[in-house]
Amino acid sequence: MHSISIMTKFIFLNGRIIPDTEGSVSTDDRGFLYGDGIYETLRSYDGKPFKLAEHLERMRHSAKQLRILFEYTNTEISEIIKTLIDKNNIQDAYIRITLSRGAGGGRLQMDDNIEPTTLIQVKPFSPYDSKLYDEGMTLVVSDYRRSTTCPISHYKTTNLLKSILLKEEAKTKSAHEAIILNTDSYVAECVVSNIFMVSGGSVITPSLDTNILPGITRITVLDICKNKSIPISENHFTTDRLIKANEVFITNSLMEIMPVSKIDNYKIGKVIPGMITQQVMSAYKRLI
Amino acid sequence: MHSISIMTKFIFLNGRIIPDTEGSVSTDDRGFLYGDGIYETLRSYDGKPFKLAEHLERMRHSAKQLRILFEYTNTEISEIIKTLIDKNNIQDAYIRITLSRGAGGGRLQMDDNIEPTTLIQVKPFSPYDSKLYDEGMTLVVSDYRRSTTCPISHYKTTNLLKSILLKEEAKTKSAHEAIILNTDSYVAECVVSNIFMVSGGSVITPSLDTNILPGITRITVLDICKNKSIPISENHFTTDRLIKANEVFITNSLMEIMPVSKIDNYKIGKVIPGMITQQVMSAYKRLI
The missing domain is CATH 3.20.10.10 (D-amino Acid Aminotransferase, subunit A, domain 2)
Structure with a gap:
């Protein structure tokens, strides 16, 4: 099954590591319907995410201001990224962390207590020319x-x-x-x-x-x-x-x-x- | 199975009428990742969508300007909405048509030839006070x-x-x-x-x-x-x-x-x- 292990990449979605082909969010997700979300992109070099703490600090600040729940500690996010780098076998990666308010709530309202959507993608980094x-x-x-x-x-x-x-x-x-x-x-x-x-x-x-x-x-x-x-x-x-x-x-x-x-x-x-x-x-x- | 038929609502997603509980878009959908999408909301009165042609004309114009594929004719959209109104048994409905560029493409680029995501939701209209x-x-x-x-x-x-x-x-x-x-x-x-x-x-x-x-x-x-x-x-x-x-x-x-x-x-x-x-x-x- 070597060909499949090459093809399949893994993502983190709401608490689980899954193949990216199975990655989906609800059609009611506010990220999809209302752009009600934030993200961070960063790189890893030789398997090490660069300035991850700084990116997470900025994301945590934005999430707080926009009242979107951010449920993971820096240590947890760091471990998830490490796992994805290993499982996807990408040392020099493009890493994107996406956080949306989740599915539901009242249209344009900043309802609290919505279960957020947390997505982490680790993909090969395509360098600029x-x-x-x-x-x-x-x-x-x-x-x-x-x-x-x-x-x-x-x-x-x-x-x-x-x-x-x-x-x-x-x-x-x-x-x-x-x-x-x-x-x-x-x-x-x-x-x-x-x-x-x-x-x-x-x-x-x-x-x-x-x-x-x-x-x-x-x-x-x-x-x-x-x-x-x-x-x-x-x-x-x-x-x-x-x-x-x-x-x-x-x-x-x-x-x-x-x-x-x-x-x-x-x-x-x-x-x-x-x-x-x-x-x-x-x-x-x-x-x- | 009366209780289920009351609970289950149907949506249209990319060519298929499905229960809303099964409605999902890819985590790579550009609507979710980049807000790369447009939408229309309208009402139906007594089962009849109001000003549907005008909403679709505006959506078609926006889709063209933003180079997002809009794959359905007005007649097709009209029939889908009629089916959803009937199946969901909602005469006075909130109707939302959402169109995203779809999954894939180069990050912030307006790539052409991406398979768009088309979502139609028909929900009970909650009147203003x-x-x-x-x-x-x-x-x-x-x-x-x-x-x-x-x-x-x-x-x-x-x-x-x-x-x-x-x-x-x-x-x-x-x-x-x-x-x-x-x-x-x-x-x-x-x-x-x-x-x-x-x-x-x-x-x-x-x-x-x-x-x-x-x-x-x-x-x-x-x-x-x-x-x-x-x-x-x-x-x-x-x-x-x-x-x-x-x-x-x-x-x-x-x-x-x-x-x-x-x-x-x-x-x-x-x-x-x-x-x-x-x-x-x-x-x-x-x-x-």
Whole structure:
């Protein structure tokens, strides 16, 4: 039965490890009907999930704010992921933890005491093209402006249809990612990544009050800079300043640190990756 | 087996009529993971779905724009709903049609050729408290401002977590519904309803370019006004004008036409429902 053991992958769903082919949620699940859910994605390197505690802390905070029950301890989640890494035999994995409010409740109401749906998937990680880390990604500024009062932008929710459309907008403009400005015209973040610029020797990134996701890799980069005594600043800035930066890079847990070579029609930086971007990339690799 | 036939309800899922207890979608369904889906809700009266063709036209338009396959003809959907109404023995039903892009594809990409998930649920309609139609609902202006460039506000998507939070905001302020202004400070719509005011003998409602859902009941009300020679205008207006209106009402397919008695701390109208609101409510009832 070797062929089956190769084909079958396992997931964790509501307390049980099951083959992914048997993974299903109720048609009444609020995650499916109302986007009433949150998630985290992270990677494992050599079988070890990276920054799992930080991802779970963010998820636990979001779950609390949104009154979705999160029933597992960090130790339990850690053991489930370890089991899935072993059973699926994937050392370098894409890990997604999805938590929905569950099935039932009153339509758009935040009913309490609903049995949540907890799904953990461990899949092979498909790396980004390695050339991109040498040559940089190209970005475009999206036509969309995010409301500074949007109440869910700082949570990692499953409400991703807008992100799908913005990614499509970037693709149409032959770019890898789109920069989202907020309605105050300040740079906020990209569709699936946080953004940084290097200017006058400082690393500058939009402050959380631009209404962005508090990225785990974002914090890791800020910590790296602190340790290396690179001046950092969380601030408000416009695209005018961004395109004049010496270096620009974007971050998320899946692609780590990605240099940027172009924003709209403006070339960024003299060498890709820039000197400070290189230092941050190397320091990140050493943490893994 | 009488007790079972009372308990069991049927749904339509991907070509089959099945008991709702057996209704499930894959844990890889993009509706569940990415909110990659749209839906319609409507009512049936005496076994007849109201404005089904209009709902399906809107859904077909959204599906096309979002490149989600919609595989059924109007006749097929109509027959499925009829079967569910009969089998579930619910004449006055809440009907929800949900369409997701299905399972698979590349994360945030709008891949084509994914097998969509089509779900139709027919449940007993829980009417709103009849007192509300006599006394009116109370509204509050949400603190949230919707971006005028939000690319999904004019589709009825399953990305409803923001709506859940805004409903909770209204509840916290002891109101039934919340008014959403856009980032130009114009009244757009409510969380789950379109809004109308009567001023100087005219019925005025936010124009579609305030970035709202083109409601089926909204269009029906505009048609009613045209037939009754009540002047109508689709326009931009602020809350300053709204709270000075002679009458305010809100609409959706489930609650139909609902008078409004209060917005924040301002009392609206001399009698509830106002004269023109009453005419529209009566005319709507006659269409059913």
